[in-house]
Amino acid sequence: MYDTVPLADSSQRIVPLLDSERDNVICLFSPSGVTSLMDSHFKEVFARLRIKIVAIGKSTAKAVLSASIVCSGVAETPDPPGLIKILKSL
Numbered sequence: 337m338y339d340t341v342p343l344a345d346s347s348q349r350i351v352p353l354l355d356s357e358r359d360n361v362i363c364l365f366s367p368s369g370v371t372s373l374m375d376s377h378f379k380e381v382f383a384r385l386r387i388k389i390v391a392i393g394k395s396t397a398k399a400v401l402s403a404s405i406v407c408s409g410v411a412e413t414p415d416p417p418g419l420i421k422i423l424k425s426l
Contacts, residue, residue: 350373
């Protein structure tokens with residue numbers, strides 16, 4: 337069992353790391369991670385940059401879609417090989 341603790345300013349921490357000249361991939365591991373990231377600031381940046389969202393699991397993918405964001409892929413298994421497989425397919 338795990339407990340996801342959202343950071344109040346997670347989108348402000350991530351946005352400076354994104355590159356406007358390249359594709360960016362953000363991997364989300366839980367529905368609460370989606371909620372934490374998808375504030376209005378991030379949605380504005382998301383529209384401007386080339387960002388692909390990858391979900392680890394079906395419930396996280398559902399949360400991404402519920403946030404009106406395109407989910408570029410879902411890892412078949414919640415482990416490093418599953419993540420690597422989906423990243424290679426992008």
